[in-house]
Amino acid sequence: MRVLDNPLVSLATVSLLFIGVLLLYHTSSFFSNQFILCQKQPLYNQSNFTTTNVEADGDILDSALAKASMGNKTVMIAIVNKAYVESESSMLDIFLSSFWVGEGTRSLIHHILLVAVDQIAYDRCIFLNLNCFRLQTDGVDFEGEKIYMSQDFIKMMWRRTQFLLQVLKRGYNFIFTDTDVMWLRNPFTRLSKNETEDLQISTDGYNGDPWSNTNFINTGFYFVRSNNKTVSLFETWYGQKDNSTGKKEQDVLLDLIRGGIIEQLGLRVRFLDTLYFSGFCQDSKDFRAVTTVHANCCRSIHAKVLDLKVVLSDWKRFRTNSTINPQWTKHEGCMKSW
Numbered sequence: 001m002r003v004l005d006n007p008l009v010s011l012a013t014v015s016l017l018f019i020g021v022l023l024l025y026h027t028s029s030f031f032s033n034q035f036i037l038c039q040k041q042p043l044y045n046q047s048n049f050t051t052t053n054v055e056a057d058g059d060i061l062d063s064a065l066a067k068a069s070m071g072n073k074t075v076m077i078a079i080v081n082k083a084y085v086e087s088e089s090s091m092l093d094i095f096l097s098s099f100w101v102g103e104g105t106r107s108l109i110h111h112i113l114l115v116a117v118d119q120i121a122y123d124r125c126i127f128l129n130l131n132c133f134r135l136q137t138d139g140v141d142f143e144g145e146k147i148y149m150s151q152d153f154i155k156m157m158w159r160r161t162q163f164l165l166q167v168l169k170r171g172y173n174f175i176f177t178d179t180d181v182m183w184l185r186n187p188f189t190r191l192s193k194n195e196t197e198d199l200q201i202s203t204d205g206y207n208g209d210p211w212s213n214t215n216f217i218n219t220g221f222y223f224v225r226s227n228n229k230t231v232s233l234f235e236t237w238y239g240q241k242d243n244s245t246g247k248k249e250q251d252v253l254l255d256l257i258r259g260g261i262i263e264q265l266g267l268r269v270r271f272l273d274t275l276y277f278s279g280f281c282q283d284s285k286d287f288r289a290v291t292t293v294h295a296n297c298c299r300s301i302h303a304k305v306l307d308l309k310v311v312l313s314d315w316k317r318f319r320t321n322s323t324i325n326p327q328w329t330k331h332e333g334c335m336k337s338w
């Protein structure tokens with residue numbers, strides 16, 4: 001134990017542990033990502049699409065985007081399936097609670113487009129009176145929590161990328177958010193407003209340099225502007241679909257970045273500081289700055305829900321007395337989920 005009394009040694013030990021956890025997390029086949037969707041038919045073939053939308057002839061996605069959009073053609077997109085909307089305190093409920101208890105986040109709820117991949121998720125979305133889009137799928141059951149790297153899991157991941165490409169092509173900027181991200185403050189106040197920045201993406205571990213490609217990206221939260229370069233990026237990303245056996249789409253993007261796609265397309269990509277856009281891999285150091293908290297470095301929905309509830313109660317405690325800077329409670333559920 002004496003050796004740990006040396007602050008340098010213990011800092012090094014903690015750093016090594018952190019890197020180790022990140023590596024494990026990034027390579028582990030037990031990682032439970034958010035599921036998405038898939039289909040064999042073209043995305044917008046609405047021939048047998050059932051919806052309450054009355055504009056039968058209009059493009060349903062176009063009108064859903066227009067309705068959810070802010071004046072500047074910017075929306076927030078989250079994708080849900082049955083596993084995320086069921087039970088009395090589901091992931092979706094906690095996600096929505098964060099907008100309620102967050103600072104300046106309540107009105108953002110009108111600009112979320114919730115993309116439902118099965119009927120139960122869609123019904124729940126309609127019941128909650130949110131902006132809903134039903135992504136029709138054929139031949140694949142998306143209701144369950146997908147087993148990591150199963151065929152359906154992979155199809156769903158790629159379906160998500162394909163869907164988001166369509167949104168970009170329609171000229172919408174968007175924040176993509178997983179539903180295990182708590183929105184404690186309005187992210188637009190911390191995202192760069194500089195229009196030359198094409199993509200601003202969260203990280204599991206921030207290395208201190210917003211322009212360094214060696215940051216560990218996390219595709220659970222990012223802001224992307226719609227332009228030719230970002231459309232090319234998503235096309236290239238989606239183009240890897242049949243050439244990336246055994247990789248999840250986040251790893252494919254990471255490989256593209258390491259392979260120089262940013263330079264090739266002339267993209268400006270900002271990697272977001274965990275001081276603001278944080279997660280369980282690396283907590284934000286400051287309650288006064290924290291903007292989002294992602295239940296990353298975690299393996300199951302159950303553990304995420306458990307620990308995110310604690311995050312919200314830590315946050316509420318801070319909000320009732322902001323003269324103290326509390327510590328985040330340890331994410332025990334997630335730590336045990338490994």
Ligand SMILES: *[C@@H]1O[C@H](CO)[C@@H](O)[C@H](O)[C@H]1NC(C)=O
Pocket residue numbers: 041045046047
């Ligand atoms: C939609 O799919 C159906 C069945 O595959 C096909 O008959 C129809 O032509 C398609 N409609 C459009 C607009 O692509």
Ligand SMILES: *[C@@H]1O[C@H](CO)[C@@H](O)[C@H](O)[C@H]1NC(C)=O
Pocket residue numbers: 047048138
């Ligand atoms: C939707 O259309 C496809 C192709 O036309 C068909 O195979 C499928 O059974 C239809 N689904 C429903 C729910 O009608």
Ligand SMILES: *[C@@H]1O[C@H](CO)[C@@H](O)[C@H](O)[C@H]1NC(C)=O
Pocket residue numbers: 070071072074173188193
């Ligand atoms: C879009 O408008 C909203 C509301 O006025 C603002 O908060 C946000 O920063 C704008 N987004 C962009 C990308 O300019």
Ligand SMILES: *[C@@H]1O[C@H](CO)[C@@H](O)[C@H](O)[C@H]1NC(C)=O
Pocket residue numbers: 194195196
């Ligand atoms: C946006 O960033 C570019 C590149 O750093 C810079 O040249 C430009 O002045 C910035 N624009 C604004 C409005 O800050």
Ligand SMILES: *[C@@H]1O[C@H](CO)[C@@H](O)[C@H](O)[C@H]1NC(C)=O
Pocket residue numbers: 227228
């Ligand atoms: C994007 O590409 C299209 C087709 O190549 C071109 O017509 C358009 O001017 C480009 N837009 C921008 C903003 O570069």
Ligand SMILES: *[C@@H]1O[C@H](CO)[C@@H](O)[C@H](O)[C@H]1NC(C)=O
Pocket residue numbers: 240243
């Ligand atoms: C497929 O992957 C291999 C190895 O990563 C690479 O050399 C090849 O260029 C890729 N093919 C396409 C079409 O991207």
Ligand SMILES: *[C@@H]1O[C@H](CO)[C@@H](O)[C@H](O)[C@H]1NC(C)=O
Pocket residue numbers: 321322323324
């Ligand atoms: C907030 O906490 C500080 C430090 O613990 C304490 O001195 C202060 O009285 C508290 N304020 C309220 C309103 O509870």
